[in-house]
Amino acid sequence: MASPAPPAAPPAPADRRRRRRFGNAASDTLRAYAMNGPALIVLFSLVAYPIGYSFWVSLHQQNLKRPDDTRFIGLENYFALWRDPTFLSSLRTTGLFVVLVVSMTVVLAMILALVLNESFLGRGVLRSLALLPWAMPGVVNGLMWRTIFDANTGALNGLLTDLGLIDSYQAWLSSPSGAFFLTAFAQVWNTLPFAVILLLAGLSTIPSDLYDAAKVDRAGVFQRFRQITLPWLLHPLLIVLILETMNAFRAFDTIYVLTGGGPGDATSIIAVLNVRTALTYTDFGLGSAYSWVITAFTLIISVGYVAALYRKGSFEV
Missing domain, CATH: 1.10.3720.10 (MetI-like)
Structure with missing residues (x-):
């Protein structure tokens, strides 16, 4: 009858420190995104969205004097x-x-x-x-x-x-x-x-x-x-x-x-x-x-x- 396998060796101290460091880095990254998330949302709303929308408007024929004639015209x-x-x-x-x-x-x-x-x-x-x-x-x-x-x-x-x-x-x-x-x-x-x-x-x-x-x-x-x-x-x-x-x-x-x-x-x-x-x-x-x-x-x-x-x-x- 085969003898039972020996129990796995516990992880070396260096491996434990590496895993702990990786876990701390990941948690710090998530914490940084969570804390900066509101500011990023506000920045996107006030800067990125208007810039992108202005480019989208430039691809349209849009004149307030003819509001019913708004249409997409590409790079015209x-x-x-x-x-x-x-x-x-x-x-x-x-x-x-x-x-x-x-x-x-x-x-x-x-x-x-x-x-x-x-x-x-x-x-x-x-x-x-x-x-x-x-x-x-x-x-x-x-x-x-x-x-x-x-x-x-x-x-x-x-x-x-x-x-x-x-x-x-x-x-x-x-x-x-x-x-x-x-x-x-x-x-x-x-x-x-x-x-x-x-x-x-x-x-x-x-x-x-x-x-x-x-x-x-x-x-x-x-x-x-x-x-x-x-x-x-x-x-x-x-x-x-x-x-x-x-x-x-x-x-x-x-x-x-x-x-x-x-x-x-x-x-x-x-x-x-x-x-x-x-x-x-x-x-x-x-x-x-x-x-x-x-x-x-x-x-x-x-x-x-x-x-x-x-x-x-x-x-x-």
Whole structure:
């Protein structure tokens, strides 16, 4: 008669610890999902669902003036945009506007950040004052600059007349080129402080030992900027480029209050056409298509920024 099998050996202490660790990790994961579940549901309801619904609307012919004529038309709204000469003209205007605003913002923000990073009397007060334009809403910003550029009672005309630089008051916003550049300037003035804050935060993380060593090696100001400052600012510079590009593409309130998209279509960027199509003409299908075109352009340009800066340094995204 065969002898009974020996009882199974108890699990080794290492196996018990591994199982206990796995069980604790699984319970921690479930607990994390349970605690973050309400926030995820709210986030999906407030962000993901409206975004998805706007894309769904862009695939329909939906005009509030003809509510009974709503139907699915696929990508016809997007094809209609590329056949519209008004959209193509606004696309060129938007491209020039974005390039001008982003380049001016980056250059001026870099200069101001370098100045505010130095130690001098009243630096804290100047840093605080630099935040004021950023705290101003876009509508108020447009109203302020429209008052300054006014052809009859504008402060700019009064100042230039007192200085003897002009003989009579000028209508600065009546010419297409003047309106375009002054609108870009107003947009830069409004968004510049945020870029300065980001670059200033990046400058504060650079070890002073690097500059001391560079001075010992007799490196000049431009060499220190190119070899030390600029590589350390790649991450905040990337954030500035992406956010300022998004702001320039979506710059509606300042432009609408300042020029209304005119004169003619000199300042009629895509965001202005988007709001005008959706709210004035109540064409929500075509207006949603405008929104997704802006999103696509912003995404493509942002990926280009990341690809360009990633080859020059490493940063956390």
